Amino acid sequence: MPLLDKSTDLAEAIGRIGDGARIMIGGFGVPGTPFTLIAELVRHGPKNLTIIKNDANEPGMGVDWLLGAGMVSRLITSHVGLNGNAVRMMNAGEIEVEFVAQGILAERIRTAGAGLKGFVSDIGIGTLLAEGKQRVEMDGATYLIEPALEADFALVHAARADTFGNLAYAATARNFNPLMAMAANCTIAEAEVIVGTGGIDPDMVHTPAPFVDHLVALPEKLMEVYGVVHR
Amino acid sequence: MSSTAKQRMLARAARDITPGMTVNLGIGLPTQVMAHVGADCPVCLHSENGIAGVGGLAAPGHEDRNLIDAGGGYITCAPGGSFFDSAVSFALVRGGRLDLTLLGAFEVAANGDLANWIIPGKSAAGVGGAIELAQKARRVGVLTSHTDKHGNPKILERCTLPLTAVGCVNRIYTDMAVCDVQPDGLHLVELAEGVTLAEVRAATGAPLIVPAGPIPTF
Numbered sequence: 030m031p032l033l034d035k036s037t038d039l040a041e042a043i044g045r046i047g048d049g050a051r052i053m054i055g056g057f058g059v060p061g062t063p064f065t066l067i068a069e070l071v072r073h074g075p076k077n078l079t080i081i082k083n084d085a086n087e088p089g090m091g092v093d094w095l096l097g098a099g100m101v102s103r104l105i106t107s108h109v110g111l112n113g114n115a116v117r118m119m120n121a122g123e124i125e126v127e128f129v130a131q132g133i134l135a136e137r138i139r140t141a142g143a144g145l146k147g148f149v150s151d152i153g154i155g156t157l158l159a160e161g162k163q164r165v166e167m168d169g170a171t172y173l174i175e176p177a178l179e180a181d182f183a184l185v186h187a188a189r190a191d192t193f194g195n196l197a198y199a200a201t202a203r204n205f206n207p208l209m210a211m212a213a214n215c216t217i218a219e220a221e222v223i224v225g226t227g228g229i230d231p232d233m234v235h236t237p238a239p240f241v242d243h244l245v246a247l248p249e250k251l252m253e254v255y256g257v258v259h260r
Numbered sequence: 261m262s263s264t265a266k267q268r269m270l271a272r273a274a275r276d277i278t279p280g281m282t283v284n285l286g287i288g289l290p291t292q293v294m295a296h297v298g299a300d301c302p303v304c305l306h307s308e309n310g311i312a313g314v315g316g317l318a319a320p321g322h323e324d325r326n327l328i329d330a331g332g333g334y335i336t337c338a339p340g341g342s343f344f345d346s347a348v349s350f351a352l353v354r355g356g357r358l359d360l361t362l363l364g365a366f367e368v369a370a371n372g373d374l375a376n377w378i379i380p381g382k383s384a385a386g387v388g389g390a391i392e393l394a395q396k397a398r399r400v401g402v403l404t405s406h407t408d409k410h411g412n413p414k415i416l417e418r419c420t421l422p423l424t425a426v427g428c429v430n431r432i433y434t435d436m437a438v439c440d441v442q443p444d445g446l447h448l449v450e451l452a453e454g455v456t457l458a459e460v461r462a463a464t465g466a467p468l469i470v471p472a473g474p475i476p477t478f
Contacts, residue, residue, distance in 0.1 A: 057309040057346070060326045083346070084386075108386025111332065116385055131308060131389040132350025139347040152354070153391050155426035157378070188326070200326040200343050201310045207345045235345075257323040257334065 032193040032226050035244040042217045042243040043069040046182055050075060053138065053213055054082040054092065055185040055206035058111070061198065062091045063186040063219045064254050065247055070184070071098050079103040081138070081180055083131065083205050085115035090254055096124065105178070107131035130158060133175055135208055141177035142211025142240075150175050183213035187236070190220035191227070194241030195234045203235065210236045219245045261405045265435035268452060271296045272478040273362055273403055273433045277303055281359040282352075284308065284393055287331040289403045290362035305338075306358060308389040310349050313341025330389065350389070354396045361397035362433075363390065365404040367419045370446040370466035372429040374402060375421035387424070394425035406434035406463050413465030415439065415446070436460050438478065445469050450476045 043066060046052065052070075056062030071094045078100050085106060086092045093114055095101050103125045109115040119126045129137065133152055140148055149172045153159045163174040185206040188199035196218055198206055210216045218236075223246045261269075270289070274296035277283055282304040285291045294316065297303055305314035307329040314329060315336035323334035337343075344352075352358065367375040374394050377387045394400055404414050415432060431449075432439045437460045438450040447469045451460060457475065461468055 057330070058328055058332050060309075060328055106386060108388040110385035110388075119384075126386075128386045130387055130391040131346065132353060132392045135346035135350055152395060155423060156391065157422045158387065158391065198343075200324060200337070201307075201328055202326040203343055204310050204346050208347050255325060257325050258332070260332075 032238070034192040035194045035238070035241060036192055036223065037243045037245060039065065039069050039245045040073070042066075042245050043073050045215070046070060046073065046075050048075045049077045050182055051079040051081065051180040053180040053183040053205075053209035054080060055183070055204065055209050056086070056091065057083050057201065057204035058086070059090070059255070059258055060200065061186050061202035061204045061206050062086060063184045064091055064252055066184040066217060066219050066245065067091050067094060068252070071095060071100070074098070074100065076100055077102045079105065081105045081178065083107050083134065085109040085112040087111045087258070088114050103127070105129060105134070107134050128158070134178070135205060137175055137178035138205065138208045138212045141179040142208060145177055147174055147176040149173070178212065180209070180213040181215065183209040183216040185210050185216065185218045187218050187220040189222045189224065189229060190218060190244055191224050191229050191238070192244070193226050194218065194238035194244050195229050196220065196236035196241060197229060197233055198235050207236045210240045215242045216240055217243045217245065219247050221247050221251070261435040265452060268478060269403065269433050269435050272438060272450070273401060276401065276431070277301070277360065279303065282306055282312065282357055284353070284358055284361040284397065286361065286363040286390070286393065287388075288364045290364060291329070291331055291333065293362055293403070306349075306352060307335070308346075308349050308353065308393070310344050310346060311335075311337060311341060312344075312352065313338040315341065350392055353389070353392050356396065356398060358393070358397040360399045360401065361393045362401045362403055363394060365402045365414060367414055367416055367421050368402045368404065368429055368432055369416050369419045370441065371418065372427040372441040373419045374400070374424045374429050375419040376424050378422050380422065390424050394428045399430050400428050401431045401433060402429050403433050406436040406460070413463055416465040436463060439468070447471070448475065450478045453477050
């Protein structure tokens, strides 16, 4: 039985994202950040976006392009320490930032992708990050309810894909990508290499294709921003 | 903190990393402990962005653009290392597979409370993975200068800054001393070479319980 070819044009894939969308963006620092999808999102220009990403990249990279274009109203993240622009915009009230402990952010995304509403945790009890959270008593102790985190779109970066949308990631570029790919209503993946179906060993698939809606091929020569950062 | 004192502190912390451990080294000073762990010591270094089995720092010119640690430094993967997503990475942390984490501190208290992520009105760039590392690693060590740049103690009876985690710290390594958090208070374990007990007492914002007899040095 043949499987659908999900390859699509970059502009067509990103063109479906409208004002006010909640968008998950993969990546932890540079590795796994879908810079080409983000650059097209800036060109397309929807406003009032909620961005969910582990970090805000660095000045002049990725999420910083969206911030600079004034497209972001809210950022849900674990830290923005490497991007002074994000810190400045947060302190000036130009963007609203919600900080989530990194593993709780990952698990809230994973939970949404698994079709669940949330989970119970003791992380952050006794700290600022527990304030305002719903509590529950279990086994004689107090825990926090962490709600699942969903999105309209997920933008992810893969090292390899097949045309059906099976994805494989490289090294630490995996990070949030497979979790986000599961958690959004519409997942758009960019891939460095796209092979025909059967071109990826089923045992080597990290994100199964049913989680992926649209697939964009990256040019052979990647933008410089994907490369090693010399600080 | 002088360079010698810093290297001595890093080397001392490295001595508590023993064969067979799975260890996470926090961003900043703790990452530098890696250079002091013996090359033949079988230790699994975890980094929360998704690797268990960090080999070391990548040689200049040989960086892999897809292979960094959580601090953004380019690393290598040791034979036997593995990559995983962020949910698995923190399952490893919360699930109790991390034998030891070494973290930095703004303040650390005699009761084991740690504050290392936010200084209200000054620094609030986010918590990253610190809360889960501090709360869930089986053992938590803090590496810090004994005093801040103004000479004020960083080891206090109680933290004044918002906490990262409550009562999580087991051992504190500084340029002046090694101290252990115990139920009855803060115990002085070792003195840095050339540092006196009186100097440590003066630089510490909490009472120190001192062992009877000579105090070992490092």
